[in-house]
Amino acid sequence: MSHKRHVWETVSNFLSQQNPLSGDGLARLEKEVSKLGREQYKANTLAQTQLERLEAALQTLQAGLDRQEAARQEAVHKARLEVLKALLPVLDGLEAGLKSGALHAYRLYRHGSPEAATLIAWLDGQRLLRDRLLALLAQEGIRPIPTVGHPFDPYRHVAVGTVQDPSRLDGQIVAEERRGYAAGDQVLRYAEVVVVRNKS
Amino acid sequence: MTKEETIIGIDLGTTFSAVSVVKQGRPVILPNRQERIIPSVVSLSPQGEWLVGTPALNQWVLAPESTVRSIKRDMGTDRTVTLGRHTFTPQEISAFILRELKRIAEANLGHPVRRAVITVPAYFSDAARQATKDAGQIAGLEVVRIINEPTAAALAYGLDREEDQVVLVYDLGGGTFDVSLVELVKGVVEVRASHGNTHLGGDDFDALLAEHLRQAFEKQHGVDLRNDRKAMARLVRAAEKAKIELSDRPFTWVREEYLAEKRGKPLHLELEVSRREFERMIDSLIGSTRTSIQQALSDANMTVKDLDKVLLVGGSTYIPAVWELVADATNLQPRQEVHPSEAVALGAGVQAAIIAGQPIEAILVDVTPHSLGIEVAEMTWRGWAYDRYSVLLHRNTTIPVTKEEVYYTLHPDQDTVHLKIYQGEEPVASKNKLLGDFTITGLKPERPGELAQVTVKFSLDINGILHVTAHDRGSGQEKGITVAASRERLSQEQISQAQKRLAETVTSLSLDEAGQAMVDRARKLLQSKKLAPQEAADLAEALNMIDQARRRGDQVELDNWLAELTDMLYDLEE
Numbered sequence: 109m110s111h112k113r114h115v116w117e118t119v120s121n122f123l124s125q126q127n128p129l130s131g132d133g134l135a136r137l138e139k140e141v142s143k144l145g146r147e148q149y150k151a152n153t154l155a156q157t158q159l160e161r162l163e164a165a166l167q168t169l170q171a172g173l174d175r176q177e178a179a180r181q182e183a184v185h186k187a188r189l190e191v192l193k194a195l196l197p198v199l200d201g202l203e204a205g206l207k208s209g210a211l212h213a214y215r216l217y218r219h220g221s222p223e224a225a226t227l228i229a230w231l232d233g234q235r236l237l238r239d240r241l242l243a244l245l246a247q248e249g250i251r252p253i254p255t256v257g258h259p260f261d262p263y264r265h266v267a268v269g270t271v272q273d274p275s276r277l278d279g280q281i282v283a284e285e286r287r288g289y290a291a292g293d294q295v296l297r298y299a300e301v302v303v304v305r306n307k308s
Numbered sequence: 309m310t311k312e313e314t315i316i317g318i319d320l321g322t323t324f325s326a327v328s329v330v331k332q333g334r335p336v337i338l339p340n341r342q343e344r345i346i347p348s349v350v351s352l353s354p355q356g357e358w359l360v361g362t363p364a365l366n367q368w369v370l371a372p373e374s375t376v377r378s379i380k381r382d383m384g385t386d387r388t389v390t391l392g393r394h395t396f397t398p399q400e401i402s403a404f405i406l407r408e409l410k411r412i413a414e415a416n417l418g419h420p421v422r423r424a425v426i427t428v429p430a431y432f433s434d435a436a437r438q439a440t441k442d443a444g445q446i447a448g449l450e451v452v453r454i455i456n457e458p459t460a461a462a463l464a465y466g467l468d469r470e471e472d473q474v475v476l477v478y479d480l481g482g483g484t485f486d487v488s489l490v491e492l493v494k495g496v497v498e499v500r501a502s503h504g505n506t507h508l509g510g511d512d513f514d515a516l517l518a519e520h521l522r523q524a525f526e527k528q529h530g531v532d533l534r535n536d537r538k539a540m541a542r543l544v545r546a547a548e549k550a551k552i553e554l555s556d557r558p559f560t561w562v563r564e565e566y567l568a569e570k571r572g573k574p575l576h577l578e579l580e581v582s583r584r585e586f587e588r589m590i591d592s593l594i595g596s597t598r599t600s601i602q603q604a605l606s607d608a609n610m611t612v613k614d615l616d617k618v619l620l621v622g623g624s625t626y627i628p629a630v631w632e633l634v635a636d637a638t639n640l641q642p643r644q645e646v647h648p649s650e651a652v653a654l655g656a657g658v659q660a661a662i663i664a665g666q667p668i669e670a671i672l673v674d675v676t677p678h679s680l681g682i683e684v685a686e687m688t689w690r691g692w693a694y695d696r697y698s699v700l701l702h703r704n705t706t707i708p709v710t711k712e713e714v715y716y717t718l719h720p721d722q723d724t725v726h727l728k729i730y731q732g733e734e735p736v737a738s739k740n741k742l743l744g745d746f747t748i749t750g751l752k753p754e755r756p757g758e759l760a761q762v763t764v765k766f767s768l769d770i771n772g773i774l775h776v777t778a779h780d781r782g783s784g785q786e787k788g789i790t791v792a793a794s795r796e797r798l799s800q801e802q803i804s805q806a807q808k809r810l811a812e813t814v815t816s817l818s819l820d821e822a823g824q825a826m827v828d829r830a831r832k833l834l835q836s837k838k839l840a841p842q843e844a845a846d847l848a849e850a851l852n853m854i855d856q857a858r859r860r861g862d863q864v865e866l867d868n869w870l871a872e873l874t875d876m877l878y879d880l881e882e
Contacts, residue, residue, distance in 0.1 A: 204566035267370035
């Protein structure tokens with residue numbers, strides 16, 4: 109230990125200056141050694157506390173950084189979901205347009221109009237547009253909530269209407285009025301559905 | 309404070325409920341995942357599963373006979389509801405909601421919760437209050453106090469820690485309206501009078517705006533949407549969105565594509581709605597609240613002059629026309645810096661913390677300390693009055709914030725406007741502090757012969773930097789300026805309180821680093837219990853003497869005892 113070496117260097121210096129046989133010198137030597145020891149003890153204590161405090165501060169800092177990073181990631185994820193959620197009505201519009209266009213194309217086709225093929229090709233372009241948007245959502249884990257043919261689930265669906273249909277099971281979804289979306293088990297928008305209800 | 313002592317605050321509302329708790333001196337809402345409030349709905353699913361909140365509301369249309377809404381209206385009556393094979397009292401239904409709120413609180417806090425403060429309307433009868441208390445008990449909560457909703461709002465604003473005052477609490481929510489007069493004397497809050505309408509709120513405004521949209525669509529396309537459930541649902545949603553947007557800007561576009569079809573042709577709705585139009589629609593509804601204010605005042609034998617403050621609670625108070633109406637009816641600047649939809653729940657959390665003996669700080673939100681606006685000319689019966697002050701951002705508005713207003717030129721041929729931006733509260737513009745000015749030229753009316761319309765937008769960011777832009781609707785051009793608004797966050801009262809606190813802290817001698825290290829080491833050694841009784845007593849005595857010397861401010865004595873302590877430790881440890 110360096111502090112012991114320091115003490116002994118001081119002691120040997122002291123001895124070389126003193127007459128070792130003198131009783132008075134011995135007492136002074138003892139006193140000096142003891143004083144130096146105390147000084148060293150005090151210095152050690154201070155150094156140790158400083159080290160402990162530094163380690164504690166470092167730990168707190170690291171924990172704080174970890175927490176901050178976790179909170180930041182959470183906030184980023186939340187913000188992305190918010191932005192994508194705002195896009196959902198745009199997607200609704202695209203879907204509605206496709207549906208309306210398909211009906212129109214069907215009517216043209218039935219009348220034998222040559223315009224039908226053009227419209228179908230045009231609608232295909234719109235479908236690609238919709239699929240690109242859906243792929244973008246899927247990248248963030250957002251997917252449409254399955255509805256028609258599935259049983260009603262109040263944790264994912266909102267009932268907006270009921271129908272009587274004895275050929276189907278009670279609680280089965282027969283129509284979707286507004287598509288719902290979820291990221292994992294987190295619902296971004298509930299699916300609005302029409303449900304079979306045979307019991308009065 | 310131990311976990312077992314945590315008390316939660318609950319706003320048990322007619323349509324929505326919320327739970328809060330004080331964390332690090334501030335009340336916060338405890339969310340249910342993404343939901344900060346849950347619908348006050350209870351339902352029994354066909355599979356026999358009990359649902360509370362959004363899932364219960366989701367199956368309302370599917371199973372109305374086993375879904376209960378607005379049970380709060382029945383509290384204190386002997387009405388019962390039947391769900392499936394079970395019959396329930398209103399207390400029991402409310403208990404379902406309270407149990408769900410307890411679960412949400414426990415999920416957030418990570419430990420069990422046993423005690424709660426619950427809010428009730430000021431007009432609730434004793435029977436209804438007792439029923440609320442019973443509901444808590446059924447849910448496994450000890451209801452330590454029932455408090456009035458306006459009282460909770462006052463607590464959320466920290467008014468119990470201010471001087472004695474009379475406060476009017478104006479609460480306009482989604483479905484109910486209340487106005488209450490609250491008197492605060494020496495930290496005790498008392499409701500002096502209360503008046504309201506249990507069937508008035510934001511949902512009514514949405515319905516009126518949706519009807520306006522429906523009529524516009526019928527006029528344009530000749531198609532009546534009333535029997536089209538899907539289209540009507542879209543209109544109500546679009547109306548609510550437009551209503552919220554009109555709180556911050558003078559115009560908004562409603563765009564609903566493929567809303568219906570006519571002979572195979574798709575029909576869309578594209579309509580601009582102005583704030584003025586919306587205000588005209590809701591005028592008579594919100595006008596009726598003015599009568600309630602006067603009724604509450606006269607019930608309490610008071611006049612407007614007795615009022616010290618006005619607090620706005622409930623989401624519908626975001627509507628600028630509501631703010632104006634309350635300001636006009638009370639001659640005071642209403643305050644709404646605490647989130648109006650959450651103020652009651654937050655106040656319940658504050659009351660809970662007070663009972664638990666938890667320290668509470670004021671809810672510090674960043675607000676603009678002065679109003680901000682521009683110079684305008686106003687038409688009076690004697691002609692034009694110039695140098696008037698039109699406020700865009702009222703003082704105490706929570707920041708960051710963006711507000712837009714539309715202004716008109718004085719004459720059809722006026723093509724230039726000089727915009728002067730002021731800060732202050734004086735009705736005469738030039739008596740306020742001028743922050744900056746700019747000129748926008750080349751203005752064009754939308755139609756020849758009309759006045760040009762200039763939309764002025766004020767955006768105040770969190771640092772008190774104000775961005776002002778002027779947009780001419782006719783020519784489409786835009787011009788702007790950025791100025792710094794002054795921003796003092798502490799009121800004079802807060803400053804003098806802080807000064808008092810500072811003066812109260814006694815100055816005592818501090819230890820240097822080495823001294824502190826020795827004291828810490830001695831304490832550790834004492835705690836380790838490795839010492840003989842006499843040694844421990846000596847060490848404790850030395851620590852005590854050091855403490856006394858510090859408090860007396862005796863530096864010589866302090867140094868002596870520190871040396872003594874060092875000696876003791878050295879002998880004990882080396």
